[in-house]
Amino acid sequence: MIHSTALPTRRGALALLAAAGLSVPARAGSLRVATVDWSVLETLLALGVPPVAAPELRQFREIAVEPEVPVGVTDLGLRGTINFELLLMTRPQLIFSSSFYVGSEPRLRRIAPVETFTIYASGLLPFEPAVAMTRSIGARLGIAERAERYIAETQAELAALRDRLKPYATRPVIPVNLGDARHFRVFGDDSMFGEVLKRLGLANAWTEHTSYSAMAPIGLEALVRVPEAFIVLIPPVPPGAMQALAASAFWNALPNLREGRLLQIGSINPYGGLPAARRFARLLAAALIEAGAARG
Amino acid sequence: MAEAIASTGLPPRGHRSAWLLAVLAAALLFATVVATRPPLQASPELASTLESILLWHSLVPRAVTALLSGAALGLAGMLLQRVLRNPIADASTLGIASGAQLALTVATAYAPALMAFSGEGVAFAGAIAAVVLVLGLSWRHRLDPMTVILSGMVVSLICAAASAVVILARGEYVLSLFIWGAGSLNQQSWDAALALAPRLALSAILAALLLRPLALLGLDDDMARSLGLALHGARLAVLGLAVWLAASVTAQVGVIGFVGLAAPALAREFGARTPRRMLLAAPALGALLLSITDSAVQLLGSGFNDLAPTGAATALLGGPLLIWLMRRVPPALPPQVADPPFRGRARSLGSLAPLAVIIAAIAVLGLVLGMGPDGWELATGQLFQELLPFRGPRLAAAGCAGALLGAAGCLMQRLTANPLAGPEVLGVSAGGGVGLMLALTFLPASAFAMLAGIAGGSLVVLLVMLLFAARPGVGPQRLLLAGIAMGALCMALVSTALAQGDLRAYMLLVWLSGSTNRAGELEAWTGLIACVVLIAPVLFTVRWLDLLPLGEAASRSLGLPVEGSRLCLAAVAALMTAVASLLVGPLSLIGLIAPHLARLAGFARARGQLLASVLIGGGVMIVADWLARLVAFPYQMPVGLFAALIGGPYLIWQLNRGGGRNG
Numbered sequence: 001m002i003h004s005t006a007l008p009t010r011r012g013a014l015a016l017l018a019a020a021g022l023s024v025p026a027r028a029g030s031l032r033v034a035t036v037d038w039s040v041l042e043t044l045l046a047l048g049v050p051p052v053a054a055p056e057l058r059q060f061r062e063i064a065v066e067p068e069v070p071v072g073v074t075d076l077g078l079r080g081t082i083n084f085e086l087l088l089m090t091r092p093q094l095i096f097s098s099s100f101y102v103g104s105e106p107r108l109r110r111i112a113p114v115e116t117f118t119i120y121a122s123g124l125l126p127f128e129p130a131v132a133m134t135r136s137i138g139a140r141l142g143i144a145e146r147a148e149r150y151i152a153e154t155q156a157e158l159a160a161l162r163d164r165l166k167p168y169a170t171r172p173v174i175p176v177n178l179g180d181a182r183h184f185r186v187f188g189d190d191s192m193f194g195e196v197l198k199r200l201g202l203a204n205a206w207t208e209h210t211s212y213s214a215m216a217p218i219g220l221e222a223l224v225r226v227p228e229a230f231i232v233l234i235p236p237v238p239p240g241a242m243q244a245l246a247a248s249a250f251w252n253a254l255p256n257l258r259e260g261r262l263l264q265i266g267s268i269n270p271y272g273g274l275p276a277a278r279r280f281a282r283l284l285a286a287a288l289i290e291a292g293a294a295r296g
Numbered sequence: 297m298a299e300a301i302a303s304t305g306l307p308p309r310g311h312r313s314a315w316l317l318a319v320l321a322a323a324l325l326f327a328t329v330v331a332t333r334p335p336l337q338a339s340p341e342l343a344s345t346l347e348s349i350l351l352w353h354s355l356v357p358r359a360v361t362a363l364l365s366g367a368a369l370g371l372a373g374m375l376l377q378r379v380l381r382n383p384i385a386d387a388s389t390l391g392i393a394s395g396a397q398l399a400l401t402v403a404t405a406y407a408p409a410l411m412a413f414s415g416e417g418v419a420f421a422g423a424i425a426a427v428v429l430v431l432g433l434s435w436r437h438r439l440d441p442m443t444v445i446l447s448g449m450v451v452s453l454i455c456a457a458a459s460a461v462v463i464l465a466r467g468e469y470v471l472s473l474f475i476w477g478a479g480s481l482n483q484q485s486w487d488a489a490l491a492l493a494p495r496l497a498l499s500a501i502l503a504a505l506l507l508r509p510l511a512l513l514g515l516d517d518d519m520a521r522s523l524g525l526a527l528h529g530a531r532l533a534v535l536g537l538a539v540w541l542a543a544s545v546t547a548q549v550g551v552i553g554f555v556g557l558a559a560p561a562l563a564r565e566f567g568a569r570t571p572r573r574m575l576l577a578a579p580a581l582g583a584l585l586l587s588i589t590d591s592a593v594q595l596l597g598s599g600f601n602d603l604a605p606t607g608a609a610t611a612l613l614g615g616p617l618l619i620w621l622m623r624r625v626p627p628a629l630p631p632q633v634a635d636p637p638f639r640g641r642a643r644s645l646g647s648l649a650p651l652a653v654i655i656a657a658i659a660v661l662g663l664v665l666g667m668g669p670d671g672w673e674l675a676t677g678q679l680f681q682e683l684l685p686f687r688g689p690r691l692a693a694a695g696c697a698g699a700l701l702g703a704a705g706c707l708m709q710r711l712t713a714n715p716l717a718g719p720e721v722l723g724v725s726a727g728g729g730v731g732l733m734l735a736l737t738f739l740p741a742s743a744f745a746m747l748a749g750i751a752g753g754s755l756v757v758l759l760v761m762l763l764f765a766a767r768p769g770v771g772p773q774r775l776l777l778a779g780i781a782m783g784a785l786c787m788a789l790v791s792t793a794l795a796q797g798d799l800r801a802y803m804l805l806v807w808l809s810g811s812t813n814r815a816g817e818l819e820a821w822t823g824l825i826a827c828v829v830l831i832a833p834v835l836f837t838v839r840w841l842d843l844l845p846l847g848e849a850a851s852r853s854l855g856l857p858v859e860g861s862r863l864c865l866a867a868v869a870a871l872m873t874a875v876a877s878l879l880v881g882p883l884s885l886i887g888l889i890a891p892h893l894a895r896l897a898g899f900a901r902a903r904g905q906l907l908a909s910v911l912i913g914g915g916v917m918i919v920a921d922w923l924a925r926l927v928a929f930p931y932q933m934p935v936g937l938f939a940a941l942i943g944g945p946y947l948i949w950q951l952n953r954g955g956g957r958n959g
Contacts, residue, residue: 077930081813084686086930089668106816182482219482221354224346227338240412250353250484
């Protein structure tokens with residue numbers, strides 16, 4: 001039903017798309033791969049081997065933004081409740097999963113062999129596991145070289161950005177995600193954002209542990225503890241929150257705000273792999289440099 | 297502020313020291329919050345600037361917002377209790393707060409522009425809709441207090457389920473945030489205080505102007521009318537005022553449960569009797585109560601993290617308070633939902649066969665009919681073989697859970713002689729949630745520990761409810777109300793854990809949403825074995841089930857070991873509830889509606905009703921699961937919540953119907 005397209009035309013189309021620099025939902029080394037995890041999805045897309053199916057693509061396009069998801073990838077529904085029937089019908093030969101979905105694994109195994117990665121776990125710093133995951137995916141799909149190249153590129157990009165950010169490394173950074181106009185979530189040194197900050201030579205202003213994820217919402221007033229820091233706002237920003245903040249005396253009285261240390265950057269998946277890490281590094285560096293330039 | 301209110305010469309002699317104590321406690325706690333806030337790392341100069349920002353733009357406005365919200369809720373509660381002549385009326389027991397919250401959630405999700413335009417308007421619309429529904433349901437009962445509150449609590453349950461569906465359908469990551477947003481008093485500006493203050497002042501003035509009608513509303517209708525009061529007009533004005541106040545608070549700080557219930561009750565304990573005194577005492581006590589709770593939540597947390605959202609903390613007080621206050625409600629009310637009438641003569645067991653056939657047909661349809669990438673699809677042959685390992689277990693799990701809930705509901709309704717009893721209404725499912733929370737905290741994670749936790753929690757709550765039911769003078773409605781109060785208490789505990797947003801919270805959320813999506817062989821077999829092991833023995837006790845509703849004396853004289861049989865059946869019902877809630881979550885209302893439908897179908901005797909409940913419960917749950925799988929394909933809804941959205945309206949319809957028969 002799904003893969004009933006005649007082969008010759010498919011090959012032709014593939015060649016055409018490849019020529020146009022686009023990727024198609026394909027099989028790396030002729031393997032049909034599906035995934036139930038966003039960090040794997042990102043990595044597969046970045047390596048140019050899109051899966052046949054992945055979850056919650058509408059949200060992914062909004063929150064993770066890049067890499068772009070080709071139209072042919074099947075949406076498996078919510079990450080919490082993967083649509084197993086649909087996954088089955090997309091006929092994957094291999095499923096990549098992550099530690100978030102351990103509970104679903106027995107079901108997934110009935111569809112195809114499952115390989116699980118752990119990037120986010122208590123007491124684990126996520127960057128190196130993300131590198132390891134990229135490497136394993138490369139090895140499994142027979143594109144080890146491409147994976148190594150991507151890892152090297154990532155490290156080179158981080159190093160280059162670190163050099164460019166040297167003049168700004170005097171101040172710490174606090175990545176936050178607004179819950180509403182009164183609460184935010186913060187990302188500690190054990191989050192992917194914290195890991196990237198470390199590699200960019202920047203200090204995370206939030207020094208408490210956050211157990212590999214964002215903390216339960218904290219009252220916005222806690223920002224008085226980090227008056228020196230650049231506040232980095234990571235979307236999604238709830239509707240109306242910015243207007244409410246713009247009118248808030250507290251918000252405007254914060255030294256960070258008065259001295260232009262509020263940076264609004266694009267949306268990033270907080271539980272991502274290397275592509276999300278690179279995206280965060282790139283967006284953050286651009287925002288920091290722009291803020292620096294604005295102040296002369 | 298509170299000091300000012302409290303020192304207006306209001307306290308009657310003898311209660312002055314109590315007032316003084318309350319004011320002192322609130323002031324002292326707030327001073328402690330200010331004094332013990334964590335030190336800031338900055339230069340002394342900058343630190344002092346920041347300290348003053350923190351104090352004047354966060355801590356003080358938060359304290360004032362707490363006082364104002366508490367006062368507003370206290371006033372709203374007092375007005376509602378007066379106008380409805382109901383000592384347990386409150387924004388939370390009437391569904392006003394949940395209605396407002398649901399409207400806010402839906403608007404945030406689907407019409408953010410509306411929220412930007414007027415969050416308060418949205419909240420007010422939701423609150424009005426909820427209160428109209430609740431009063432409409434109890435209208436034919438002449439707004440009998442118990443009926444009103446029962447309808448209100450059921451509407452609250454349904455609103456909460458609908459809010460959860462909306463949130464889960466948009467990705468679960470916002471949930472902990474949603475819970476904090478729903479009842480946290482954190483402030484970084486005076487906006488909320490400035491919005492609430494004029495509303496409170498205006499309402500207080502209007503309420504003072506309505507003082508005479510308010511006093512007369514305390515009398516009965518004929519008397520009030522003969523004194524020349526435009527009864528309906530005055531009632532409507534007071535009601536509208538109270539709803540507006542409560543909706544404003546919900547729009548500003550979310551759901552703060554039960555303050556409006558507690559404040560007037562405390563005011564009465566403090567000696568306020570006349571409407572004039574109540575008008576001052578209820579808001580003042582509401583303000584003090586919320587202020588004390590809010591300070592406690594801040595002090596018990598660490599650093600800048602509150603222990604829990606303040607709204608959840610007040611809800612913890614709400615359950616016990618409601619039970620304590622119930623003794624004030626006049627007894628001897630007509631039962632509110634009578635057993636549905638029999639259509640013709642009672643059916644024999646043989647007529648279960650067509651029912652079984654229908655349900656088998658539904659099950660087969662559920663197995664073959666689904667959706668694929670190309671739309672609707674009838675799975676046959678090879679594809680059916682492949683899909684069966686996925687559809688089979690989830691269908692079996694859903695069906696078994698429905699069957700168990702049907703049986704549990706039937707047992708509970710017969711044990712309590714109450715046609716509205718059920719696992720959710722008696723708080724048994726929510727008790728399972730507390731058990732699960734404890735198990736996740738103190739035991740190594742395993743399916744067995746989870747089941748044990750849920751079963752233990754369910755059993756404890758059911759036993760408490762049975763003990764309560766056995767006390768003299770506890771009518772069926774009182775029992776239901778106690779159960780709902782118990783459920784509210786347990787859910788407040790669960791929400792507090794959920795709000796932490798850690799792995800335990802995630803597990804609780806998965807349980808709460810009740811998805812059969814991951815059901816595999818283990819779940820299917822658990823369900824099937826539980827059905828056999830738990831339902832079959834009950835069939836040998838049908839004599840008990842036929843006799844127990846006749847009352848204790850009658851049962852005993854007929855030679856029934858009352859305590860023993862009750863305990864035994866309660867344990868079985870709790871286990872049924874536990875297994876079912878493990879499979880489909882705690883909130884499905886199937887346990888309530890299946891026995892009803894069984895009666896409607898004419899199965900009146902215990903054996904027939906039990907078996908029919910089992911079949912109908914299973915059937916309805918299978919349909920709910922099938923719909924949950926397909927309505928938003930490929931996105932799947934949680935079956936438990938989906939079933940609640942089917943069961944809820946049915947329950948409301950039942951409440952209304954009962955009204956028609958008795959009113």
